[in-house]
Amino acid sequence: MSKKQKxxxxxxxxxxFLLLVVTGAVMFPIMWVVSLALDPxxxxxxxxxxxxxxxxxxxxxxxVLLEPYGLLCKNPTDPSSCMTFALLLxxxxxxxxxxxxxxxxxxxxxxxAFSRFRFIGRESGMLxxxxxxxxxxxxxxxxxxxxxxxxxxxxxxxxxxxxxLMLAYASxxxxxxxxxxxxxxxxxxxxxxxxxxxxxxxxAQTFVRIILPLSVxxxxxxxxxxxxxxxxxxxxxxxxLENPSRFTLAMALRSMQxxxxxxxxxxxxxxxxxxxxxxxxxxLLQRYLVSGxxxxxxxx
Amino acid sequence: xxxxxxxxxxxGKPAGRWARFRRLLKESRTAWLYILPxxxxxxxxxxxxxxxxxxxxxxxYRVKNLRFIxxxxxxxxxxxxxxxxxxxYVKILTNSLAIENYDFWRxxxxxxxxxxxxxxxxxxxxxxxxxxxxxxxxIGRRIYRALFVLPWAIPPYISALTxxxxxxxxxxxxxxxxxxxxxxxxxxxxxxxxxxTITDPPIGGLLSFLPMAFYALLLANVWLGWxxxxxxxxxxxxxxxxxxxxxxxxxxxxxxxxxRNITIPLLRPAMVPAIMLGTIWxxxxxxxxxxxxxxxxxxxxxxxxxxxxxxxxxxxxYGVAAAFGFVVFFxxxxxxxxxxxxxxxxxxxxx
Numbered sequence: 001m002s003k004k005q006k007x008x009x010x011x012x013x014x015x016x017f018l019l020l021v022v023t024g025a026v027m028f029p030i031m032w033v034v035s036l037a038l039d040p041x042x043x044x045x046x047x048x049x050x051x052x053x054x055x056x057x058x059x060x061x062x063x064v065l066l067e068p069y070g071l072l073c074k075n076p077t078d079p080s081s082c083m084t085f086a087l088l089l090x091x092x093x094x095x096x097x098x099x100x101x102x103x104x105x106x107x108x109x110x111x112x113a114f115s116r117f118r119f120i121g122r123e124s125g126m127l128x129x130x131x132x133x134x135x136x137x138x139x140x141x142x143x144x145x146x147x148x149x150x151x152x153x154x155x156x157x158x159x160x161x162x163x164x165l166m167l168a169y170a171s172x173x174x175x176x177x178x179x180x181x182x183x184x185x186x187x188x189x190x191x192x193x194x195x196x197x198x199x200x201x202x203x204a205q206t207f208v209r210i211i212l213p214l215s216v217x218x219x220x221x222x223x224x225x226x227x228x229x230x231x232x233x234x235x236x237x238x239x240x241l242e243n244p245s246r247f248t249l250a251m252a253l254r255s256m257q258x259x260x261x262x263x264x265x266x267x268x269x270x271x272x273x274x275x276x277x278x279x280x281x282x283x284l285l286q287r288y289l290v291s292g293x294x295x296x297x298x299x300x
Numbered sequence: 301x302x303x304x305x306x307x308x309x310x311x312g313k314p315a316g317r318w319a320r321f322r323r324l325l326k327e328s329r330t331a332w333l334y335i336l337p338x339x340x341x342x343x344x345x346x347x348x349x350x351x352x353x354x355x356x357x358x359x360x361y362r363v364k365n366l367r368f369i370x371x372x373x374x375x376x377x378x379x380x381x382x383x384x385x386x387x388x389y390v391k392i393l394t395n396s397l398a399i400e401n402y403d404f405w406r407x408x409x410x411x412x413x414x415x416x417x418x419x420x421x422x423x424x425x426x427x428x429x430x431x432x433x434x435x436x437x438x439i440g441r442r443i444y445r446a447l448f449v450l451p452w453a454i455p456p457y458i459s460a461l462t463x464x465x466x467x468x469x470x471x472x473x474x475x476x477x478x479x480x481x482x483x484x485x486x487x488x489x490x491x492x493x494x495x496x497t498i499t500d501p502p503i504g505g506l507l508s509f510l511p512m513a514f515y516a517l518l519l520a521n522v523w524l525g526w527x528x529x530x531x532x533x534x535x536x537x538x539x540x541x542x543x544x545x546x547x548x549x550x551x552x553x554x555x556x557x558x559x560r561n562i563t564i565p566l567l568r569p570a571m572v573p574a575i576m577l578g579t580i581w582x583x584x585x586x587x588x589x590x591x592x593x594x595x596x597x598x599x600x601x602x603x604x605x606x607x608x609x610x611x612x613x614x615x616x617x618y619g620v621a622a623a624f625g626f627v628v629f630f631x632x633x634x635x636x637x638x639x640x641x642x643x644x645x646x647x648x649x650x651x
Binding site: 008011012015018019022023025026027028029030032033102105106107109110112113114117118119120121122125128129131132133134135136140141142143144146147150167168170171172174175176178203228231232234250253254257264267271274275278279282283286289290291293 | 324325327328330331332333334335337338339341342344345346347348349350352353356366369370371428429432433435437438444445446447448449450451452453454455456457458459461462463465466473523531532534535538577580584586604605608612618621622625628629632633636
């Protein structure tokens with residue numbers, strides 16, 4: 001074996017070792033949750049390190065999926081008024097998809113203006129979106145609560161509704177979306193638009209027919225991130241919403257965390273169920289993830 | 301840019317200053333029309349609350365003032381909070397708040413240490429693993445890539461609680477792991493460490509202000525944060541032309557030289573904005589701190605945002621909390637400006 005071959009073999013060995021260690025570190029906490037979810041005893045913590053606990057069952061999954069949530073009821077004495085997994089899932093999907101839709105629509109139009117026009121207030125406008133990213137949302141919770149309570153739509157204050165929640169989430173996801181989309185739009189060659197303009201296309205037409213179809217990767221990343229915001233957030237939702245029939249999965253998961261007793265197997269099972277849709281989205285969009293994430297006009 | 305240039309490239313006579321200004325104004329109108337929808341949401345949901353917050357930070361806003369409604373004059377007389385000037389800010393900076401274990405400068409020092417150490421490991425691991433995954437003869441690249449986004453894809457609240465349980469002194473995974481190691485190797489490592497609550501610092505000297513809980517939190521947040529950096533680095537790596545490496549090989553460059561002179565300089569433009577973003581996110585990393593250590597032991601792992609949150613939910617001092625929010629914002633602004641300065645100053649060297 002030549003020296004060169006030996007070197008390459010060594011390198012491959014080192015790589016494989018490094019990647020295996022990383023895989024182990026990444027998977028360890030996940031395996032731990034899986035083990036908890038399979039445990040039939042609903043104990044605090046797995047008593048030993050074993051992927052499949054003794055008497056493993058899918059009981060926790062059955063309970064989470066099929067039984068009503070006793071803590072989330074309109075009328076605590078009537079089990080039929082309690083939330084079920086299906087209802088919670090519906091609310092979560094409404095909120096997460098709504099957030100994603102608002103963010104991608106508003107983010108793309110704003111990013112287009114920042115990418116393609118030179119106008120009064122461009123620099124300061126762009127800066128504003130970055131500065132807004134730095135403001136801690138936890139600090140504005142109380143003010144937003146007061147503000148959204150004042151806006152009444154159809155006799156109900158906006159704070160108590162899904163659209164109010166979507167707007168609040170959208171505002172936290174928008175700065176990053178605008179920044180990232182602008183970076184991607186910058187990479188779309190301008191000649192394409194110029195050609196279309198000569199052929200008589202309007203600004204709006206070039207935006208919809210040329211820029212958007214060519215920016216699918218970064219649009220996909222925007223949808224993914226804003227969907228995740230709507231899907232996982234619960235601090236705001238918990239503060240704003242009052243009617244249990246509007247609660248989301250993330251809120252139900254939070255409500256399981258009791259002060260003294262937490263049904264850990266149920267908690268773990270629900271965690272897994274909540275993570276699966278996000279994982280599916282991640283894997284579906286994985287090929288876009290690398291190219292669609294420009295973090296501020298890198299490729300421009 | 302294209303549109304602006306196109307419209308100003310009128311053939312024939314050069315455009316006068318006035319005409320150019322009018323064109324810019326027209327251009328601006330279209331641009332602002334596109335920004336309007338996003339701008340309105342940001343204005344109502346973020347900017348106006350922030351302005352209201354500025355006003356609140358100069359008053360002694362408390363629970364009873366929550367009944368104060370700007371649009372309802374009847375509430376003005378009774379519930380309008382009193383103006384106290386800079387008193388809230390002074391109280392925050394001189395540690396005269398009646399909260400247990402409160403020391404602003406310790407919080408700030410901890411928050412900065414937390415951010416720097418986290419971002420360092422995120423970037424270091426992210427780039428190293430992206431490099432390893434990008435090498436030519438690697439088996440199972442797709443599987444690794446799929447596995448390695450898992451920490452990013454799991455809702456942060458779930459991972460935070462999982463880590464918290466793993467640090468449990470009686471049943472936590474870490475103590476169990478130590479027990480397994482003891483069993484295998486016949487060692488006698490302690491298996492009842494209370495990772496999140498012991499107060500003795502594991503490293504003395506300059507770092508003695510960091511309790512064991514800091515390292516526990518660091519490990520958890522590094523686990524959570526490196527995939528983002530890795531994905532950004534992968535994107536940048538894929539855009540480096542292979543010819544550069546080939547040319548360097550012909551010139552007899554070693555692997556290390558190629559890394560230093562090609563890979564790292566060309567990764568820089570992608571990593572700098574990612575690092576800035578990572579700094580902002582880590583500085584305000586609420587979930588990890590709040591759900592794993594809850595700021596303990598004795599408030600020594602508290603960061604500024606978790607303290608601000610407690611001011612609202614526990615102490616209910618809304619005025620002070622508002623001022624606190626702004627202090628956090630200014631600290632972050634200063635850090636970002638310094639970072640921007642440093643990266644701009646070193647840019648010329650590479651380009």
